[in-house]
Amino acid sequence: MLVLALDTSTPAVTAGVVTVSADGVTVLAERVTIDARAHGELLTPHLLAATESAGVTLRELDALVCGVGPGPFTGLRAGMATAAALGHSLGIPVHPVCSLDAIAAEVTAGEPFLVVTDARRREVYWAAYDAGGTRTRGPEVSPPADVDDPARVAAGQQAPAVGRTVAEPAYPTPAGLARAAAGRLLSGATPDLLTPLYLRRPDAVEPGAPKRVTTP
Known part of the structure; x- marks a missing residue:
C-alpha cells in the first residue's frame, strides 16, 4: 500500500511517501523542515518533492495519513486542510493519527x-x-x-x-505516522473523522453584551 504521510502539529513541516504492508513500513522519500512559521508555505512543495523523489504520482497513492495534533491552531490546520483536500480530490481515505502516537511509534x-x-x-x-x-x-x-x-x-x-x-525522535516522522495508522490502513477500516486535537479553547471568543456606560 502506497501512503502519503503529513504532519504540521509541531515546528517540523513533514511529508513523506511510504509503503505499508504486513512486513512493515518502508520510507521511499521524505521532506522535513523545522520552521514553525512555514507550514502553509512549505507543506505542498514538500509533498510534491517527496512523491517525485519516490518516483510516484499522487494518483498512485492508496491512502493518506495526517497528524491531527495536539498542536497549535494555525500549523495544525495547514496540514489537515491539505490532507482533506487531497483525499477528496484523489478519492482515497485520509486516516487521522495523534501526532504524539506517531512519535511514540518510533x-x-x-x-x-x-x-x-x-x-x-x-x-x-x-x-x-x-x-x-x-x-x-x-x-x-x-x-x-x-x-x-x-x-x-x-x-x-x-x-x-x-x-x-x-x-528520539523529537518530531513526528513519516514512518512513525504510518506505523501509528498501519492497523487501520491494512484492515481497510473506515477512517475516523479528521478532527483536530487542540486541548485548549481558542483564544478568540465572541464578544459579550456591551457594557453600560451611562446611568439610567
Missing part, C-alpha cells in the same frame, strides 16, 4: 515512556506510553512541572523540559 526505550511536545505559553502537550508504545494516558496539556507520570524516559521536542532521559 521510540525504542524498552520501558514505559512519555512523549512531550511544545504547547507554547510555557506549557507542553504530553502523553504516557507503555514499553510497547501503547498510549496509557493523555494527551494532556500542562506546565512541564505538572507532568506527574513516573516514566523515566521522554521523547519529543520538549522532552528535556520534563527532566527525563531524552529519547
Whole structure:
C-alpha cells in the first residue's frame, strides 16, 4: 500500500511517501523542515518533492495519513486542510493519527515512556506510553512541572523540559505516522473523522453584551 504521510502539529513541516504492508513500513522519500512559521508555505512543495523523489504520482497513492495534533491552531490546520483536500480530490481515505502516537511509534526505550511536545505559553502537550508504545494516558496539556507520570524516559521536542532521559525522535516522522495508522490502513477500516486535537479553547471568543456606560 502506497501512503502519503503529513504532519504540521509541531515546528517540523513533514511529508513523506511510504509503503505499508504486513512486513512493515518502508520510507521511499521524505521532506522535513523545522520552521514553525512555514507550514502553509512549505507543506505542498514538500509533498510534491517527496512523491517525485519516490518516483510516484499522487494518483498512485492508496491512502493518506495526517497528524491531527495536539498542536497549535494555525500549523495544525495547514496540514489537515491539505490532507482533506487531497483525499477528496484523489478519492482515497485520509486516516487521522495523534501526532504524539506517531512519535511514540518510533521510540525504542524498552520501558514505559512519555512523549512531550511544545504547547507554547510555557506549557507542553504530553502523553504516557507503555514499553510497547501503547498510549496509557493523555494527551494532556500542562506546565512541564505538572507532568506527574513516573516514566523515566521522554521523547519529543520538549522532552528535556520534563527532566527525563531524552529519547528520539523529537518530531513526528513519516514512518512513525504510518506505523501509528498501519492497523487501520491494512484492515481497510473506515477512517475516523479528521478532527483536530487542540486541548485548549481558542483564544478568540465572541464578544459579550456591551457594557453600560451611562446611568439610567
